[in-house]
Amino acid sequence: GNSVTQMEGPVTLSEEAFLTINCTYTATGYPSLFWYVQYPGEGLQLLLKATKADDKGSNKGFEATYRKETTSFHLEKGSVQVSDSAVYFCALSDRRGSNYKLTFGKGTLLTVNP
Amino acid sequence: NAGVTQTPKFQVLKTGQSMTLQCAQDMNHEYMSWYRQDPGMGLRLIHYSVGAGITDQGEVPNGYNVSRSTTEDFPLRLLSAAPSQTSVYFCASSSLAGILNEQFFGPGTRLTVL
Numbered sequence: 001g002n003s004v005t006q007m008e009g010p011v012t013l014s015e016e017a018f019l020t021i022n023c024t025y026t027a028t029g030y031p032s033l034f035w036y037v038q039y040p041g042e043g044l045q046l047l048l049k050a051t052k053a054d055d056k057g058s059n060k061g062f063e064a065t066y067r068k069e070t071t072s073f074h075l076e077k078g079s080v081q082v083s084d085s086a087v088y089f090c091a092l093s094d095r096r097g098s099n100y101k102l103t104f105g106k107g108t109l110l111t112v113n114p
Numbered sequence: 115n116a117g118v119t120q121t122p123k124f125q126v127l128k129t130g131q132s133m134t135l136q137c138a139q140d141m142n143h144e145y146m147s148w149y150r151q152d153p154g155m156g157l158r159l160i161h162y163s164v165g166a167g168i169t170d171q172g173e174v175p176n177g178y179n180v181s182r183s184t185t186e187d188f189p190l191r192l193l194s195a196a197p198s199q200t201s202v203y204f205c206a207s208s209s210l211a212g213i214l215n216e217q218f219f220g221p222g223t224r225l226t227v228l
Contacts, residue, residue: 043204043219089156102217106156
């Protein structure tokens with residue numbers, strides 16, 4: 001079955017530091033890949049997505065590239081801010097038959113200190 | 115446009131009690147789903163629906179029932195609550211045309227079973 005593995009947290013950085021959160025996946029088809037963000041006390045919001053190999057998703061200074069050869073979708077940001085403190089989830093969606101299941105990683109808590 | 119709404123925000127139950135978690139969306143989305151979020155486990159799919167009158171089980175369906183009588187509403191029922199069902203519950207929806215693109219999440223219901 002499908003699975004998503006992302007780096008264990010928590011991750012603590014100083015403001016303006018470089019961020020990488022690793023994500024690798026296992027899927028039998030050609031999934032779409034996502035990063036969702038959950039701010040404290042809120043639901044999940046889509047941060048960025050990529051629907052095919054070599055696509056780069058980007059939003060709010062965050063980027064991730066769909067790498068089929070390494071089955072990875074690592075999240076990066078060049079200069080984090082305190083407001084980026086949140087839990088980040090890597091996920092994949094693989095439509096087969098009538099199963100539209102979205103498979104999530106376990107989440108990575110990011111704390112950015114001023 | 116309210117998006118995905120969930121009620122209640124918080125609930126405390128005693129073991130054996132029953133209750134219904136409400137979820138509604140005003141985006142005319144065909145696909146709706148329920149997830150539970152537990153520390154260190156990410157989000158796990160409980161049940162999902164691809165349209166009115168159609169529901170199916172996800173990864174962790176035991177102890178939960180769902181029905182989909184309208185496009186807008188997708189309630190989750192706990193018939194006899196157990197402490198293992200203490201969790202944060204999220205409802206999500208998506209257009210079937212966009213199922214490989216984005217799911218929209220509600221703000222969550224935090225449930226404690228004593």
